[in-house]
Amino acid sequence: MSVRVRIAPSPTGNLHVGTARAALFNWLYARANGGVFIVRSDDTDQERSTTEYEERILESLRWLGLDWDEGVSVGGPHGSYRQSDRYDRYREVGGQLVASGAAYYDQRPPDELEALRQRAQNEGKHPGHYIRRPKEEVDGGVIRLAIPQGEPVVFDDMIRGTVSFEPRDVDDFVILRTDGIPTYHLASTVDDVDYEITHVARGEDLLPSTPKHILITRGMGAGEPVYAHLPLLFGTDGKKLSKRHDATSLTEFRDAGYLPDAVFNYLCLLGWSVDGETTIFTREDAIAAFDLADVSKNPATFDPDKLEWMNGEYVRAIEPERFVEMVVPFVERSIGRALDESDLARFREISGLVQERTKLLPEAGEQVTFLFGDIDEYDEKSWEKVMTKDGVADILAASSDRLGRLAQWSADAIENELRAMLAEMEIGVGKGLQPMRVAVTGSSVSPPLFESMAVLGQETTVARLDSVRSRLTG
C-alpha cells in the first residue's frame, strides 16, 4: 500500500514552528517513499478559525518549500479538505456509533458527571461506569464514546515503540457536541479513515489521545494507521515553545530575514540527523536519508543561535547577483527610499563584502546605509571609543588632504596612499584607520574601509573626513 500522510493545522493563527516541523517530517516521509502528502484544514473551532489564517498557513508551507499532492487549495478526490464542509459526515458516523452501541447520548451537567466519575474511581471502576446510559433513554445532548472494557489498547509507534493504555484510564470522551459540531477526536479520526491515511506522524502531545482515535477507528470498522509521535519542541527557557518568549511562527522568521532553505535544514535537525556528522544538507539529501523510524524520542530545544549561524552559511552560499536581488528591499527599507540604477551599481561593487558579513538579510541593509545618504548621527559607542583619542583630528586632516589630491580613485590606490601616510606619521594601521572609518561610515564596524571609500566616491569621502575634523577642532 502506498504511503499517504497528512498535516492538519487549525487555522487559528500563523503556522507554528512545531506544526511546521511536523509538516516537514510528513513531507519528507512521503517524498522518501513515493507517497502522497496531504494538507487538511482542521477548522472545527468555529470561534477562532479564519480563512485568512488558512491562507497564511498555506503560504508558509509553500515558503518552506513543501508542496502537497492533495488537500486545501489543490483539491483531490475528497473535496475541499476542510472539516467545516464535512459536518454531515461526522454526524453520520456519530449516529452509526450510537446505533452499534459504541457510543451513547448524554445530556447531564458537568458537575453531575464529575461526581459520578469520582464515585466510579473510588470504587475502582471505569470512570464511565455510572455515566453510561442505554441509547433509548436520552435524546439530544452530546455523544460520548463508550470505552470498551477489557483488553488494553496497544499499538506500535514508529518512534516510541510499543505503547499501551488500560481502558479504565480512558474517559468516555465527547465526540459530538450539543450543537452537532464534532470534536477534534472524531473529525480528525474520521478524516484519517476516509482519506486512507497510512501513517499519522504528529506531536507527542497527542500520544495520550491515540487510544481514543484507535477506538473510533475500530468503531468505524476500519484498520488503524501506523502512528509516529514526534518529540515536542521547547523554547530556550526549557519550557514549551511559547509566543511570549520565542519567535514561534514561520512568518516571523521570514520577516526577520531567514532563508527558507536554512529554516528547512535547521528544522530537520530538531529530532533527526542525516548521519550524526553532516550539518548542512539539501532537501534531496534529506529525502534520501529520511525515515520516521529514525526520529529521536527526546524533546528538542529550539536554539535561535544555531539557526542564525546556519542562515549565515546559506547567505554566503547565495549566488552574488541573487544576493543583490534579495537584499535590495532590505536596503531600501534601511535608507527609506528606493534605489535607482546608479545606487544599484554602487551597491553591486560592495555587495560581495557585505554578503560575507550577513547572517540575516536586514543586516545587509544596515551595513550600507552610509553609502546612500548623509550620516545623520554617528554611533555613540564608536565615537566615544575612537574619536575622543588624541591625534584624531590630525589623522583626519591629513587623510582628507591626501585623499583629496589622489589622482586615481580606487580601493588599491586609497590603500597605498593611506598606508604610506600612516607610516610617515608613525601611526599603527589599526589605530589610524578607525577614525576614518567612523567619519566615513558612521560606525567603528563597517565593511572594509578602502572599498567603502572607493564606492562612496572621492568627493563625499573627503567631505565626511573634513566635516568630522572641523567638528572635533571646534
Next chain:
RNA sequence: GGUCCCGUCGUCCAGAGGCCUAGGACGCCGGCCUUUCAAGCCGGAAACGCCGGUUCGAAUCCGGUCGGGACUGCCA
C-alpha cells in the same frame, strides 16, 4: 493526584554490548589571519542523572530511583 512519554557536553544530533581514553555541530574560551566587524584556520573546556542487576565486558540490556515533559475540556 492519575495515566503516558522522555533522560549522552549549556543546546541539537551520533552512538543499536567490546571500534568510546564517547564523535560532529551551535554556543563559549584561547590563538592565528587581519584596516574594524565578520568569514576562515588551529587549539581548549564541556556529557553517558543516580543505584543495583545481567555479562569476561554496558552509554548501549533489565529493574528501581530521581528528574523533566505531555495529557487529564462540549480547544485542537
